[in-house]
Amino acid sequence: MVKSILLLLVQRLALGLLSLFAVSVIIFLAVGLLPGDIAQAMLGQAATDETVAAFRAQLGLDQPPLMRFMQWIGNFLQGDLGVSLANQREISELVGARLGNTLTLAAMAALVSVPLALLLGMLAALYRNSWFDRALNTSALSAVSFPEFFVAYILIMIFSVKLGWFPSISNLAPDASFAEVFERSVLPVATLSLVVIAQMMRMTRAALINLLASPYIEMARLKGISQARIIFRHALPNALAPIVNVVALNLAYLVVGVVVVEVVFVYPGLGQLLVDSVAKRDIPVVQACSLIFAATYVVLNTLADVLAIASNPRLMHPKG
């Protein structure tokens, strides 16, 4: 049983590595397909034939693409991410700080939104079709329907321009204390939470409602078991698989899809770095960011599958 999970893990990780390789190849080709290269992008309107040629020679861009890719992957396998073509900084350094910021923001948003979504989903399932359920559904759906930047601007207008409770931008000094990080993260975390809560909440509600109608729950009710025990002991474990999958999807989104929120709140995360690097055709940085994003998806999806299997006795103890 534990063995089967381990086997699955190994399989998944091997597949994951394969997809990461595929991603790196695709990204490399895709950036190559974009018009222009880093020399032209960096020099912009100031590019002349001479300076562009000198730029390419210095960065080794005059070599054939296959050679460059092999070189890059060779270094990558030795743990060397290389330097940014645009400003010669170590990519590990460039990405490291930003990744930390992105993960901090994602973790805070997850800590707020996941428990809240599950709780609200359970309450909505319990009191389904009541005014409470309807109000909750309507507001969650509205929140998710507005574009992120709109939600962000509304929050800024109310809480920083009018009330002055929180700063309107979330730029973090390198030596910021935890209290400051927290204060500056409140509005972005609120924005992200409003965006991701709806899906998780509605999945929880749907999965639970389905189960609450089944005969064994009715039996439990008839035995006089308390509501809380019915939900937590009998219903929730069986509803876990779909919920975990949706949660994983939303967590991945919190890591990779927040560039709009980063821009509005001036939060120095990975998304902005990726956008800037694509615009400048800075392939090594694009590769590093893309691999991090791809790895996030691989890890979270594997985790979701493992949890789904672990929560399902039929999959945990397959017959023969």
Place this chain on the structure above:
Amino acid sequence: MNNKKNNLTQAITDGHLPRRDFLKLAGMVGVAGAALSFGFPLNAWAQEGTPKSGGVLRLGLAGGSTSDSLDPGSWSDTFTFVGFSAVYNSLVEIGVDGTATPELAESWEASPDARIWTFKLRQGVQFHNGKTLAAEDVVASIEHHLGEQSTSAAKTVLGDVLAVKAQGEDSVVFELRSGNADFPYVMADYHLVIMPSKDGLADWRAGSGTGGYRIKSFEPGVRMALERNPGYWKPGRAHFDSAELIGISDGAARINALITGEVDVINKVDLKTINLLKLNPNMVIEETKGAQHYTFPMLCDSKEFGDNNIRMAMKHAIDREAMLGSVLRGYGSVGNDHPLQPGHRFLNTTLEQRTYDPDKARFYLRKAGMESLNVRLQASDAAYSGAVDASVLFKEQARAAGINIDVAREPADGFFSNVWNKQPFTTSFWYSSLTADRMFSIGYAKGASWNETHWEHERFNELLNSARGELNEPLRREMYNEMQQLCRDEGGALIPLFANSVAARSKRIAHGPETAPYGELDGLRLIERWWQA
């Protein structure tokens, strides 16, 4: 010396000053300028109260990117321009009056043909890393942008420089291919900062300059923290204890940051919401009259625009005033199809302002043997925010003249590598033109790599070459006047607008009665020029 300067001015205006005398005096003006620039701040600031020392200046700036670097050859937008202007000095500074003022050079002198320029360096100036400024540093810093290996954006600016050599410890000699009377202005270019040399090369990685502020930390595209250099050599400058630049690319986020007091000054104020910002009693709008201009370049070697009559038809089919109102909300001025801005010292004031005249446009079309014209305009906001809107407006205006413009929106990404300067009709912009010579040389001269109209006009190019080395100002003015007319009546650039740079500051921050006319934010130098109110 002031007297001499006045004599010189008088002699130049009268137009009969022998060349040799001019140069002798011109060399002295450099020295006089030095004295003046030190005398100036005290006099001028006396009117507004003395600047206060101390405090922090926080800037929220558009134009930062994660790919920004310490290498001055790569600086390409406001964030690096403004930040590094506080860290470094150049040989020459553009004063608040718009003229070349000595900075690290104490004075300069030209040979009679304006081909050899000698800059005498200020003594006893120290870099942040403790090294004392010497001629070798200047040579290395300039050579950083030259040579085959150079990837510098300033390489074209220095296209005329044959050699730069140290002469003793305290002088640097530039040898140019041909005479250039504006060479001191070239040395004020924001890329040409002086860095300490190491083994004969400019050590740009050290991030060490001679400026009023030291780099405390620099995270490209995110922030730059600066602290005052206590040993700064320039008196009456660098009042803040520290400065912080924050990269804010989103226009609404910049305004929010200013209103909520997160920053004290922002640049590139969103013109759509500027009226709301004006209502706030604690904010001041800072407008810099623009050298920045927007163009619709027409390729003169294309089959569409080969005939000047067609180009003239296009130039009469655009309603500049309407465009000024809607694209710039009035924050700018109308262009006259040549690149010198209103107030430029060589502006041809006798040229009549071109207006919207569909009948005249039709007249030129008929002269070209056409009743109507169909052209495709490849537009992108990469040129300036609002370029696509301006193109659509143009399309509507040109219809009255029988010109059908098909506006094709191009992606901003890669616009300048793939569309601009390749397709017959596009949108473009110029950031600044410090001198008439530079503007004409890089944008309109035959064979110049940024000649975005592929215009080749024999008379124009002749005039350009003779004006460059001409030290007799009235003669030079005559030549520039004719060149502006040629651009306007025969060139390929349709120049509808000059845009002002619009910034905003909180009243917590103050500055002198005048700010520099070139470049936004007091000639990019607000960090060392402004102070806490």
